[in-house]
Amino acid sequence: MTDIRTERMEKRLWGLSVPDLAAHPTVYAPDLLKGQRLLISGGGSGMGRATAVLAVRLGAEVMICGRDGEKLDRAAEEIERATGARILTRAMTIRDPEQVSAVMDDAFDELGGLDALVNSAGGQFPIEAIDLTPKGWNAVVDTNLNGTWHMMQAAARRWRDAGVPGSIVNIVATIDRGIPHSAHTAAARAGVVYLSKSVAVEWAPLGIRVNALAPGTIETEGLNNYPPAMLSRLGQGNPMRRMGDTWDIAEGVVYLTASSGKFVTGELLQINGGMHLWGTNWPLGVPESFRGTGG
């Protein structure tokens, strides 16, 4: 690890800043998303914010939502300063269907319609499954499964009622071999993946595409929710033995929402350095029984 990387880690500064994102090279043509309107949950930080920056750079109009209004406004200001584009913000929780309905009405009204919904809001805490309380379990399932579903259905109903097509991308996690020390989120994300596949079929006649994207370990501010002791292991949990960045995810989201994805629905795009094949983060540390086994 380089000294700069170590220093940033010690300061708990993770991932690409908005100016980094605004200057990052992209494989996409500048006007790819011209005229497209996107709502991005969890857009105040991490992968959601990176997607917002890429989308505005490609000509889209964007609204971001999340619980912390100040964080959203800060992201919007930084994005305007770095790209010149103004984006809309809404503070809300995806766990409350009424707040979801309100943000969706605002997005359709203020953006003049919606072309894509990106669900990047979510999270969990590391815990041994045996210690989970009903409240902790419910909080994670309510956020990641129920909250994502409220957003999906609210968008789809409006697209159906208006007789227009739409696209949904749900950011989940790498679940193929389970997520030890995060069983609650593995269960919720697996739910979102199969929910997405189910409605991809039901909603295809409505012109609505639904895909999921599984990030591996990605360098974002979200990592600050984890104990410092585990952070040095991050990046070792996949065969490429490094973390990904938020641009990897933002470009994946755009692939799925733009015309490049027009024949893709019900898919799970894995952007994880091969983590679905090998590797585990063990966020609470490698248990004694598994030490030295290479997992």
Ligand SMILES: CCCCCCCCC/C=C/C(=O)SCCNC(=O)CCNC(=O)[C@H](O)C(C)(C)COP(=O)(O)OP(=O)(O)OC[C@H]1O[C@@H](n2cnc3c(N)ncnc32)[C@H](O)[C@@H]1OP(=O)(O)O
């Ligand atoms: C992809 C995975 C890779 C796992 C491997 C990880 C490698 C790093 C990869 C990074 C992955 C990321 O997702 S990075 C992004 C991470 N970002 C986040 O997680 C931020 C969002 N998360 C959250 O807001 C919270 O974790 C979440 C529980 C979902 C919502 O919290 P709230 O406070 O709103 O929830 P409430 O309904 O009030 O319930 C709180 C209850 O949850 C439980 N609880 C909350 N925090 C707890 C904790 N640290 N330890 C025990 N229990 C806890 C307690 O029972 C709390 O009750 P009381 O005891 O009564 O209070």
Ligand SMILES: NC(=O)C1=CN([C@@H]2O[C@H](COP(=O)(O)OP(=O)(O)OC[C@H]3O[C@@H](n4cnc5c(N)ncnc54)[C@H](OP(=O)(O)O)[C@@H]3O)[C@@H](O)[C@H]2O)C=CC1
């Ligand atoms: N970084 C990683 O390595 C991985 C991340 N993931 C998942 O990818 C997604 C994006 O994560 P990442 O960008 O890294 O982390 P961040 O913590 O930066 O992003 C998560 C966003 O979700 C928002 N959010 C959380 N709960 C709610 C809620 N109830 N209602 C509305 N917004 C909410 C947060 O904003 P606010 O606090 O303002 O509400 C935050 O902006 C998350 O679901 C995360 O769990 C999955 C695998 C690995």
